[in-house]
Amino acid sequence: MRDWVAPEHDPLVLVRGEGAYLMDAQGNRYLDGNASIWTNIHGHGRAEIVSAIQEQAAKLAHASMLGFTNEPAAALAEALTGCFPPETLTKVFYTDDGSTAIECALRMALQYWQMEGEGGRTRFLAFDRAYHGDTLGAASLGGIPTFHGRLGNLGVPVVQATGMEALHALSSGEVKQLAGVVIEPLIQGAAGIRLWPPGMLGELRDWCHRHDVFLILDEVMTGFGRTGKLFACEHEDVVPDFIALAKGLTGGTLPLAATLTTKRVFDAFLGDPAEHRTFYYGHSYCGNPLGCAAALANLAVFEKDRVIEEVLPETIAHLKGRLEEWAGEDRRVREVRQCGLIAGVEIGDGSGAVLDAANRTGARICLAARKHGLLTRPINDTLVLMPPLCITAAQLDDAVGALRKALDEVVTD
Numbered sequence: 001m002r003d004w005v006a007p008e009h010d011p012l013v014l015v016r017g018e019g020a021y022l023m024d025a026q027g028n029r030y031l032d033g034n035a036s037i038w039t040n041i042h043g044h045g046r047a048e049i050v051s052a053i054q055e056q057a058a059k060l061a062h063a064s065m066l067g068f069t070n071e072p073a074a075a076l077a078e079a080l081t082g083c084f085p086p087e088t089l090t091k092v093f094y095t096d097d098g099s100t101a102i103e104c105a106l107r108m109a110l111q112y113w114q115m116e117g118e119g120g121r122t123r124f125l126a127f128d129r130a131y132h133g134d135t136l137g138a139a140s141l142g143g144i145p146t147f148h149g150r151l152g153n154l155g156v157p158v159v160q161a162t163g164m165e166a167l168h169a170l171s172s173g174e175v176k177q178l179a180g181v182v183i184e185p186l187i188q189g190a191a192g193i194r195l196w197p198p199g200m201l202g203e204l205r206d207w208c209h210r211h212d213v214f215l216i217l218d219e220v221m222t223g224f225g226r227t228g229k230l231f232a233c234e235h236e237d238v239v240p241d242f243i244a245l246a247k248g249l250t251g252g253t254l255p256l257a258a259t260l261t262t263k264r265v266f267d268a269f270l271g272d273p274a275e276h277r278t279f280y281y282g283h284s285y286c287g288n289p290l291g292c293a294a295a296l297a298n299l300a301v302f303e304k305d306r307v308i309e310e311v312l313p314e315t316i317a318h319l320k321g322r323l324e325e326w327a328g329e330d331r332r333v334r335e336v337r338q339c340g341l342i343a344g345v346e347i348g349d350g351s352g353a354v355l356d357a358a359n360r361t362g363a364r365i366c367l368a369a370r371k372h373g374l375l376t377r378p379i380n381d382t383l384v385l386m387p388p389l390c391i392t393a394a395q396l397d398d399a400v401g402a403l404r405k406a407l408d409e410v411v412t413d
């Protein structure tokens with residue numbers, strides 16, 4: 001904040017968006033290289049989504065879901081559950097953002113086990129360098145020292161694991177204390193765009209089945225086409241017990257989130273009020289009709305444009321080609337990590353070693369890229385490219401070109 005409020009700091013004020021571009025108050029145009037913090041899906045100002053929001057706003061902008069429902073919320077629940085195999089994730093709970101979607105899954109899982117007479121299941125297993133949001137429960141799952149170090153043992157009790165070996169090493173007593181395992185499937189975002197080994201998600205699903213521990217998938221970043229399929233879990237034919245969706249749910253237009261779960265979990269919450277099975281969790285704007293209308297329009301555009309079937313395979317392959325080319329020509333590229341249209345380019349010192357984080361090279365490169373028409377944020381020295389799915393091949397070339405020019409300016413070979 002010191003640097004932000006410094007008199008010489010001139011913040012970039014964004015005033016308009018169009019497709020993969022954002023415009024600032026001075027009329028400069030930039031490619032939205034991180035899809036406005038991983039939210040935007042079909043581009044800014046996508047007409048169908050804008051109209052859906054406008055039409056819904058004229059009808060009903062908001063009404064409580066405490067004892068009521070609304071048409072878009074009901075239709076969206078049906079559409080979302082329809083994205084998964086029949087009789088699996090059939091129940092939907094709305095919240096506001098990725099953090100609360102995760103928080104809701106944690107609370108539901110904990111209460112489920114209490115009501116089933118297994119109140120000793122109070123811990124969650126989460127992974128090293130995980131990021132699941134900022135509310136206290138979600139943050140306590142986090143494994144990134146910079147973000148989560150200060151929290152220490154506050155929040156929910158968590159068992160940190162580095163990978164499947166750590167799960168296999170748990171004693172049966174330790175397993176019996178687990179309410180669930182939480183993971184960002186296929187790829188960890190905030191950790192620096194880090195991929196899990198192929199097959200790991202399927203193995204984790206089997207482990208959770210074997211031990212009757214809930215598998216909670218955080219698809220807040222990976223959901224809605226980013227990995228090349230609508231949801232990352234489809235790559236390994238995995239269906240979890242809970243899935244958290246947010247960010248791209250509304251195409252990146254409005255804050256809305258959903259936690260999907262199974263009939264098994266839902267049924268445990270049924271009963272006479274005196275049994276105290278109520279799930280006391282709900283926010284003022286849960287199931288907001290504008291967000292739900294936007295989310296329905298977002299899903300409709302996926303179908304209309306055949307985004308998963310026809311658009312993404314080519315776009316993803318194009319990005320892969322460009323990044324491989326760059327890595328092949330430039331010793332300063334330490335590693336390229338890509339999953340679908342999520343990519344991280346880690347910059348090193350030219351000899352394969354990592355850079356000194358104190359120099360904030362990644363941040364300086366991303367700042368320099370603005371002059372070349374690209375907005376993105378790094379994670380330490382990993383440059384992130386996670387554009388809207390509608391980005392064209394030529395725009396991808398421009399985005400990669402902007403990073404390459406910026407790298408040349410900031411790090412001399």
Ligand SMILES: Cc1ncc(COP(=O)(O)O)c(C=O)c1O
Binds near residue numbers: 131132133189219
């Ligand atoms: C994997 C993952 N989970 C949860 C969150 C938190 O989402 P939100 O910022 O909408 O609360 C994020 C945000 O970046 C995320 O990447």
